[in-house]
Every structure is written in structure tokens, then in C-alpha cells.
Amino acid sequence: MQDKGISSAVVGRLPRYLRYLGDLKEKGIERVSSQELSRLMNVTASQIRQDLNNFGGFGQQGYGYNVDYLYKEIGKILGLDREYDFIIIGAGNLGRALGGYLNFERRGFIFRGIFDKNPELFGTEVRGVKISPISELDSFLKKNNIDIAVLTIPKTGALEVIDTLVDNGIKAIWNFAHVDLDVPEGVQVENVHLSDSLMKLSYNISRYADDNKNGDKD
Amino acid sequence: MQDKGISSAVVGRLPRYLRYLGDLKEKGIERVSSQELSRLMNVTASQIRQDLNNFGGFGQQGYGYNVDYLYKEIGKILGLDREYDFIIIGAGNLGRALGGYLNFERRGFIFRGIFDKNPELFGTEVRGVKISPISELDSFLKKNNIDIAVLTIPKTGALEVIDTLVDNGIKAIWNFAHVDLDVPEGVQVENVHLSDSLMKLSYNISRYADDNKNGDKD
Numbered sequence: 478m479q480d481k482g483i484s485s486a487v488v489g490r491l492p493r494y495l496r497y498l499g500d501l502k503e504k505g506i507e508r509v510s511s512q513e514l515s516r517l518m519n520v521t522a523s524q525i526r527q528d529l530n531n532f533g534g535f536g537q538q539g540y541g542y543n544v545d546y547l548y549k550e551i552g553k554i555l556g557l558d559r560e561y562d563f564i565i566i567g568a569g570n571l572g573r574a575l576g577g578y579l580n581f582e583r584r585g586f587i588f589r590g591i592f593d594k595n596p597e598l599f600g601t602e603v604r605g606v607k608i609s610p611i612s613e614l615d616s617f618l619k620k621n622n623i624d625i626a627v628l629t630i631p632k633t634g635a636l637e638v639i640d641t642l643v644d645n646g647i648k649a650i651w652n653f654a655h656v657d658l659d660v661p662e663g664v665q666v667e668n669v670h671l672s673d674s675l676m677k678l679s680y681n682i683s684r685y686a687d688d689n690k691n692g693d694k695d
Numbered sequence: 696m697q698d699k700g701i702s703s704a705v706v707g708r709l710p711r712y713l714r715y716l717g718d719l720k721e722k723g724i725e726r727v728s729s730q731e732l733s734r735l736m737n738v739t740a741s742q743i744r745q746d747l748n749n750f751g752g753f754g755q756q757g758y759g760y761n762v763d764y765l766y767k768e769i770g771k772i773l774g775l776d777r778e779y780d781f782i783i784i785g786a787g788n789l790g791r792a793l794g795g796y797l798n799f800e801r802r803g804f805i806f807r808g809i810f811d812k813n814p815e816l817f818g819t820e821v822r823g824v825k826i827s828p829i830s831e832l833d834s835f836l837k838k839n840n841i842d843i844a845v846l847t848i849p850k851t852g853a854l855e856v857i858d859t860l861v862d863n864g865i866k867a868i869w870n871f872a873h874v875d876l877d878v879p880e881g882v883q884v885e886n887v888h889l890s891d892s893l894m895k896l897s898y899n900i901s902r903y904a905d906d907n908k909n910g911d912k913d
Contacts, residue, residue: 488898492891496873519875555894556901570795574788580873580890586897625896648903649896655714655798657737663907665899667892672798673710674885676773678843678867679804680706681883683774685866689881 483531490528491551493518498548510541560585562623563651566638567630568593568608571653575627576603586625590617594634614638618645625649632656701749708746709769711736716766728759778803780841781869784856785848786811786826789871793845794821804843808835812852832856836863843867850874 497518501509515522529547552558563581565572568591575581576588591608593599598608609617617623618641626642628635628650635654642650649665652658658666715736719727733740747765770776781799783790786809793799794806809826811817816826827835835841836859844860846853846868853872860868867883870876876884 488895489891491898492888492894493875495894496891554898556897556899557894559901561897561900570788570792574792575889577788578889581893584890584893584897586893624900648900651893651896657711663903665896665903667896667899669887669889669892670710671793671796671887672802673707673714674887675799675802675804675869676710676713676775677706678869678883678885679774679779679802680709680772681774681885682779682842682866683777685881685883 487528487531488555491555494528495548495551495555498544498551501544502548506544508541508543514542557585560587561625562587562589562621563625563627564588564590564592564617564623565603565627565629566592566611566614567628567634568595568598568603569629572627572629573603575629576606589621589623592617611638615641615645618642618647623647625651627651628654630654705746705749706773709773712746713766713769713773716762716769719762720766724762726759726761732760775803778805779843780805780807780839781843781845782806782808782810782835782841783821783845783847784810784829784832785846785852786813786816786821787847790845790847791821793847794824807839807841810835829856833859833863836860836865841865843869845869846872848872 497514498509511522511525514525518525529542563586565576565588568576572591572593576591582588588604588606591603591606592611592614593608594611596610599610601608623645624647626638626647626649628638630638632654635652635656635658639650639658639660643660643664647664649667650658650660652666652668653671655670655672657668660666715732716727729740729743732743736743747760781804783794783806786794790809790811794809800806806822806824809821809824810829810832811826812829814828817828819826841863842865844856844865844867846856848856850872853870853874853876857868857876857878861878861882865882867885868876868878870884870886871889873888873890875886878884
């Protein structure tokens with residue numbers, strides 16, 4: 478697999494390809510041209526060909542792409558040909574929502590544990606997994622081989638658990654806490670800062686309102 | 696305010712500036728140099744100066760930036776100098792989590808309604824707001840001036856409510872449903888595709904593992 482030097486923009490687009498290919502698969506469609514995919518996905522056919530060429534290209538002239546094959550290959554590139562064990566730190570609504578998503582399980586992300594500091598939650602379950610005290614995190618990580626920690630706790634809590642996670646060899650952190658994490662090289666971090674996303678909306682709403690007011694578009 | 700032609704990359708960085716400036720404010724710090732901000736935020740001082748120059752620049756030579764002033768100005772640029780009323784469609788764990796966030800309220804995003812199709816939820820509350828039947832969405836929107844709809848429902852449900860939202864003049868959609876929305880120009884959409892974000896993690900985990908295996912970095 479030749480995936481050296483792929484831009485993060487391309488990687489960022491792959492999950493979307495996977496989503497559309499999955500939809501086609503579900504409809505029983507076996508092959509698709511870059512033109513059809515282009516129309517569905519609302520991007521240019523040339524962009525699609527360029528993106529997929531990064532991986533050697535999967536299309537055959539005059540045939541298009543084999544949906545099932547392309548779906549599997551993109552899955553492999555995204556590392557979805559293996560399983561990942563994950564735990565959630567923070568059993569509030571967001572943590573419980575993420576623990577409850579069966580879609581993650583289908584993609585190979587296996588929900589192994591959930592931790593909180595609120596004693597009222599200890600022993601209650603999220604999709605069959607018991608909520609454990611955060612004080613047991615260290616011993617849990619020593620006994621189990623966990624790939625990903627999902628942080629759905631406030632900022633201060635997130636900063637408190639980082640060392641425990643890193644010291645126990647966590648490979649990746651999916652960070653919903655509203656803080657930038659400082660981790661050693663080799664620990665992958667993906668941030669989901671929900672407030673930031675919401676502010677992009679407010680920016681676009683006011684920008685559009687200003688444009689329409691000034692430019693008299695109506 | 697000169698904010699024509701600002702790249703979306705710059706806009707995307709503004710919430711992070713706001714976060715760090717907010718932290719400084721909380722600590723009672725009144726001014727900050729681009730060097731200090733650079734060290735805190737782990738970006739170059741020249742990037743900071745460039746970013747803030749897009750808005751005319753707020754710094755004074757030899758003084759640095761006035762934290763409170765810069766915080767307010769960036770807030771204005773992001774449209775945070777007014778309030779936005781939002782509703783949530785889908786009262787599952789994720790919908791309830793978003794409805795419960797007091798931080799959104801502090802930023803001026805006011806939680807006005809939450810809708811679901813599950814009768815068992817009708818009448819129960821999320822932070823003082825009653826869960827209503829989705830069948831009442833249309834009449835609710837006609838009676839209330841709502842800016843933003845947050846979609847925390849599955850794909851098919853999301854596609855079903857889009858027309859109702861658009862016909863009633865919704866300004867923006869914060870979309871957590873795993874589908875791309877087709878809306879008229881002028882309706883702002885911000886997607887949060889959680890699975891896509893998780894796949895970036897699995898990509899980075901396997902990429903790093905491959906690099907270390909092949910390159911014998913250890």
C-alpha cells in the first residue's frame with residue numbers, strides 16, 4: 478500500500494468516500510464511475526480520480542470502480558481492517574452517547590470500559606459496560622490492552638488523567654475536553670471542540686446577515 | 696470591521712484564540728505579547744500577528760495585545776455579540792448532552808426546544824426544557840424565531856425534517872447526523888461527523904505503527 482506523503486486533506490476526505498460507497502453497497506450497486514460518484518458526492522470527478530490515485534488508483538478504464546473492492550481498500554487505508562479497544566473517561570451524557578453508538582462497534586471500535594468520579598454512577602451500565610471509579614483507571618489499563626481513550630470530561634479532569642493514559646501506553650486520545658493536550662510524539666490526538674464548531678456557525682450566520690444587509694442581495 | 700475575504704482557515708483558528716484569551720482573562724492577565732501567546736498556543740508569533748492583522752490588528756508596538764479588548768473583538772467577529780436561539784432535534788444521549796451544556800448559554804446560544812418522536816420522552820425535561828413531539832416542530836417554528844437547529848438524529852430522520860426547518864427560515868443547521876445535507880444557499884451548515892473523526896484516529900494509529908515497524912525507529 479503506497480500511502481506515504483498523503484496530505485491530511487485527502488485522508489480527511491476518505492471517511493466520506495467510505496460513507497458513500499457503503500450506501501452504494503447497501504443498495505446492491507456493484508460498480509460506479511467517477512462521474513456517478515462525483516454527482517452523488519458533489520465534488521468533481523477529477524478530484525475523485527486524484528484522491529484515489531494517491532493509493533495507486535482502483536479504477537479500470539471503461540469499467541469504473543468496483544464498489545466492494547474500493548470500500549474494503551479505503552477501509553484498510555483508514556486502518557479499519559483491525560479492531561481497536563477504547564475506553565471512555567467521563568460518564569456524562571456525551572460519554573454515554575459515545576459508549577452507546579453501535580456504529581463504532583461495526584467499524585471495529587470496541588467499547589471496553591467507562592470511568593467517572595461520581596460515586597452515584599458506579600456500577601450502573603452503558604451498553605453492558607459498568608461505570609467504574611476513575612481511581613481504578615491505572616490498574617484497568619495495566620490489565621487491559623486499550624488503544625484509544627475518549628475524553629468526555631471537563632478540562633481540569635482531562636489534564637489530570639493524561640499522565641496515567643500516556644504512562645500506560647495509550648495509542649490515541651479522542652479529545653472532547655475543551656483544552657489542547659500536550660502528549661509525547663506517537664500518541665495520536667484528535668480533537669472535537671464542539672464550541673469551536675458552534676462558533677463557526679455564528680460567524681457564518683452574522684457574516685451572511687452582514688453581506689445581505691450591505692449588498693442588498695434581496 | 697474589515698472581514699471580507701478572510702480564509703476559512705483563519706476563521707477556524709479564531710475560537711482557539713478566544714479560548715486562550717478567556718483563560719488569560721480568568722487569571723486576571725491584562726495584556727499579552729504575540730511571543731507569549733505564541734508559546735502558550737504552540738504556534739509561531741508571526742502566524743498570530745498575521746491572523747490578527749486580517750482584522751486590522753489589535754496590537755500596539757511595545758505593549759502587546761490588550762487581552763480584554765482582543766477577546767471582545769474576536770468575539771464580535773465570530774458573531775458572539777448577539778444571542779442565537781437554538782433547538783435540538785433528537786433527544787437521545789447526544790441531544791441531551793448538547794442541551795445540557797451551560798457553556799453554550801454563556802456564549803449566547805440559548806436552548807429553546809427539543810424534539811423527538813419517542814412518546815416515552817414527551818414531557819420529560821432537559822435543563823428545564825420539555826421534550827416535545829416532532830410533529831409539533833412546524834408549529835413551534837412558526838411561533839418562535841429560531842436561528843439554529845441541531846440535528847442529533849439518524850440519517851433518515853434528518854432528511855425528513857430538513858424541509859420543515861428550511862421552510863420556516865432556519866438560519867443554520869448544526870448537523871451531527873451521518874449524512875450530507877442539501878440546503879438552499881444562505882442556510883449555514885456545520886457538520887460534526889463523529890465517525891469520520893474516529894477514522895482519522897485509526898488511520899493515524901495504523902500509520903504510526905507501520906512507520907515504526909518499517910523504519911525500525913525504536
